[in-house]
Amino acid sequence: MQPTAQISPAALSQKLADSGLRNTPQREVVYSVLVGKRDHPTADEVFARVKSEMPTISLATVYNCLEALVQCNLVRQVNFERGPTRYCPNLHPHAHFHDEATGATYDIDLPPALLEQLRSQLPSGYRASDVEITFRGQATA
Amino acid sequence: MQPTAQISPAALSQKLADSGLRNTPQREVVYSVLVGKRDHPTADEVFARVKSEMPTISLATVYNCLEALVQCNLVRQVNFERGPTRYCPNLHPHAHFHDEATGATYDIDLPPALLEQLRSQLPSGYRASDVEITFRGQATA
DNA sequence: CCTTTGTTTAGAATTATTCTAATTCTTACT
DNA sequence: AGTAAGAATTAGAATAATTCTAAACAAAGG
Ligand SMILES: [Mn+2]
Ligand SMILES: [Mn+2]
Ligand SMILES: [Zn+2]
Ligand SMILES: [Zn+2]
Numbered sequence: 001m002q003p004t005a006q007i008s009p010a011a012l013s014q015k016l017a018d019s020g021l022r023n024t025p026q027r028e029v030v031y032s033v034l035v036g037k038r039d040h041p042t043a044d045e046v047f048a049r050v051k052s053e054m055p056t057i058s059l060a061t062v063y064n065c066l067e068a069l070v071q072c073n074l075v076r077q078v079n080f081e082r083g084p085t086r087y088c089p090n091l092h093p094h095a096h097f098h099d100e101a102t103g104a105t106y107d108i109d110l111p112p113a114l115l116e117q118l119r120s121q122l123p124s125g126y127r128a129s130d131v132e133i134t135f136r137g138q139a140t141a
Numbered sequence: 142m143q144p145t146a147q148i149s150p151a152a153l154s155q156k157l158a159d160s161g162l163r164n165t166p167q168r169e170v171v172y173s174v175l176v177g178k179r180d181h182p183t184a185d186e187v188f189a190r191v192k193s194e195m196p197t198i199s200l201a202t203v204y205n206c207l208e209a210l211v212q213c214n215l216v217r218q219v220n221f222e223r224g225p226t227r228y229c230p231n232l233h234p235h236a237h238f239h240d241e242a243t244g245a246t247y248d249i250d251l252p253p254a255l256l257e258q259l260r261s262q263l264p265s266g267y268r269a270s271d272v273e274i275t276f277r278g279q280a281t282a
Numbered sequence: 283c284c285t286t287t288g289t290t291t292a293g294a295a296t297t298a299t300t301c302t303a304a305t306t307c308t309t310a311c312t
Numbered sequence: 313a314g315t316a317a318g319a320a321t322t323a324g325a326a327t328a329a330t331t332c333t334a335a336a337c338a339a340a341g342g
Contacts, residue, residue: 022308024320029274044230058322063299068320069273076283079222082330086297095259110262118236118274121251125282127236133259141266155320163288165337184329199291209289223299225329 006035013075019072029054030065031074031089040078040086040096040105076107080134095133106139147176153215160213170195171206172215172230181219181227181246219246221275236274247280273280 007015012031013023018117033049034041034056047062055112066087069075078086080098088096093115095108110133153172155223174190175182182190187204207228208256210216219227221239227246229237232257236249251274258274 022319024307026321034163056322060300061321064320064322070229078221079220080222081218082223082226082298085223091180095262097263097269100270104202106267107263108264108267110259114258114262116249117255121236121249121255122238122276123249123282126247126280127251127277128238128276128278129241130277132273132277134273135260135263135267135324136271136273137267137269139267165289165338167290176325197291201292202290221328248296 003107006032007074014118015072015074016068019068021068021072024065026050026057026061027065027068029057030062031069034069034075034087034089038089038107040088042086044084045088080136081138082106096137097135097137098140099139100136101138104139122130148215156213157209160209162209162213167191167195167198167202168206168209169197171203172210174250175210175228175230177246179230179250181229183225183227185225187222187228204275221246221277236276238276238278238280240280241277242279245280249274249276 009023009028012028016023016027027052030046033046033053036051043059043062043066046066047057047059050057061124066075070077070087073091074089076088076090078088078096080086080096088107090107093110093112095110097105097106097108098104115131118133119128120129150164150169155170157164157168166216170191171187171216174187174194178190182206184200184207185209188198190202191198191203194232207216211218211228214232215230217229217231219237221227221237227264229248231248233254234251238247238249240247256272260269263269
């Protein structure tokens with residue numbers, strides 16, 4: 001759960017450019033907030049964290065920035081039931097564990113072979129671009 | 142994808158009673174609509190189908206009935222991203238395939254051994270009461 | 283019957299998110 | 313530099329799914 005390799009501002013700009021998007025101070029700070037505390041915050045939580053660094057930013061902009069980061073594949077959206085969307089900058093394929101008691105979310109690494117095994121369960125004709133795995137329960141650690 | 146074994150009204154009543162709930166005509170028709178067409182309908186879709194049999198039912202009641210059926214474990218809720226909750230009367234452990242193009246949802250059976258393998262990936266201290274697996278992609282069948 | 287408790291219902295409220303339209307910023311040309 | 317065009321930001325309104333509220337209705341038990 002240690003902070004992931006932060007990509008450089010230049011790399012961020014490049015990734016955005018690859019999707020036809022510009023870099024902006026808002027996008028940089030939203031991204032840095034996400035990598036700074038990888039606890040799968042909601043847009044509201046990101047907003048609160050970003051405001052302390054950039055008090056004039058608006059919630060709409062936070063939503064826009066998050067959308068931009070998702071679009072250029074620097075951030076993943078994570079959903080539990082109908083709760084607010086959460087944001088995850090961990091790009092390695094991984095599953096999520098949602099602790100029902102505390103609401104905390106943990107990344108769970110999965111061996112690629114297991115993911116392949118899962119995919120292989122699909123009947124022919126089903127082409128999956130993505131597999132999403134969520135554990136729900138209680139973490140006593 | 143054939144209609145699953147319909148449980149009898151008596152069994153439905155029993156299941157409801159087990160959770161301290163009564164059976165009602167509304168709950169029976171909501172349940173029968175779900176088993177009648179197992180395409181993972183939303184509450185709105187259930188509402189539309191139920192209305193043709195019971196035109197006076199309200200949307201609030203459909204939500205209440207669905208909640209009751211979920212509570213007594215006759216129906217599962219299924220969510221894709223932030224879309225409206227869908228309802229599934231297939232009680233066997235299974236995954237879902239969500240066709241991005243058509244919006245259709247298919248049940249995918251999984252060998253219990255594979256589910257066990259997934260669970261075994263959890264670090265000690267993580268007790269999962271539930272695993273949820275969703276494929277996203279395109280079904281050409 | 284009468285009471286209690288559960289259920290249904292219509293409509294209001296809530297919540298997360300998206301949309302709108304005005305302003306500001308960047309970029310690229312002249 | 314000066315200007316036009318396109319992008320991004322912003323505040324606030326709108327939307328959509330769901331839940332809540334409070335009143336009416338129904339069933340069950342004494
Ligand atoms: Mn939760
Ligand atoms: Mn879809
Ligand atoms: Zn994650
Ligand atoms: Zn299903």
